[in-house]
Amino acid sequence: MDRVIEKKKWSTKKILTIAGVVALAALIFGSYYFTSGKSRLNVDTERISIQEIKKGIFQENIPVNGIVLPMTTIYLDATEGGRVEEKYVEDGAIMKKGQPILRLSNTDLELSLSNQETQVFNVLTQMQISKNNADQNTITRLNQMAEVDNALKEADRVYQVNNKLYQQKAIGSQEFRSSQNLLDYQKRRKDLTVDILKKDSVSNRQQLTQMQQSYERMQNALQLMRKKVGDLVVRAPVDGQLTSLDAEIGQSKNKGERLGQLDVMDGYKVRVDVDEHYLSRVFVGLKGSFEFAGKSYVLVIKKVYIQIANGRFQVDMEFEGEVPKGIRRGQTLQIRLALSDEKQAILLPKGGFFQQTGGNWIFKLNEAGTMAYRVDIQLGMMSPDNYEVLSGLEPGDKVITSSYENYTTMQELVLKKP
Incomplete structure (x- = not known):
């Protein structure tokens, strides 16, 4: 007798498939859940x-670096070129105004001075000669004037006498007319002599004035030449400390070449480099601070240099209030430059x-x-x-x-x- 076999609802293959799907879903869900x-x-x-x-x-604020500089620096340039003959002081010396620093020699300049002095002497001599000639000419003209005055007086006297005699019929008209013509001639002669004397006087004055002006111009040129020769001795223009002196005995210096500089010891300023990115935000009056010897000090911007070099521009800052003791020229300071208020x-x-x-x-x-x-x-x-x-x-x-x-x-x- 046959037996009915019941069909299984869950086969092993089906169970494994379902388990795999559930495991994969659990993995995806767990990954999403945990991440x-x-x-x-x-x-x-x-x-x-x-x-x-x-x-x-x-x-x-931004961090910037600044270098301490004297408040005032005067550069010493060679006004005239020449050879360094003598050094009176060394670099770092404290100078007084007018104190010599070094001496240059320039033979061409000294020869030009000598020629200029000779020219001035020649002009002075020529002016003296011209003045003497003018004086002699004036004396001659005055003598002529005296002779003309005398002749005029004599002609007037003869005319007056002849006029009376002619009225009295003592002389003829011919003699009277002759004395009258002589008087008229002497009058015209005097007028001409006076005019010549005036013109000579004006001409002499103009000539002397021109020569005097020429002499004064040459004297001024001579003074300038003497000053140029005097500038061969380089002197301190003000009181201060001599720094960066670049001159050795026997060295040749060209006109305008830098010889050194003089630092006026009346205070310090700080030259600061700032990135060009902040150019529009940096202006006079901004403040910065730095630490020195355990104490904070304040600086304020006094000048902005808008020229940009290598992506940076510079500003000058001065101390506001107390100046640190012991600070020195060339010292580098790390500054915080404030760009806004607190x-x-x-x-x-x-x-x-x-x-x-x-x-x-x-x-x-x-x-x-x-x-x-x-x-x-x-x-x-x-x-x-x-x-x-x-x-x-x-x-x-x-x-x-x-x-x-x-x-x-x-x-x-x-x-x-x-």
């Missing part, structure tokens, strides 16, 4: 820097993270400190120590500020303590 769909990396806390976000006083702000300490994120995001820790999540932030101004946080973080938050070189593609970091 929330985000890339994750385990990080040792000893290899990162964790900082807390705080609220405090913020002032945007204000309350949320502060994010500086760190290597900025190189990879550009300040657009940062890893923020959870409350337990076991995870760090990537959050978007917005930063404002910066100081040497902090960034100003505009959005994305609050005081009390903890963030990773060290380099993100290995984390740029991660969304979350699992923090593990060693």
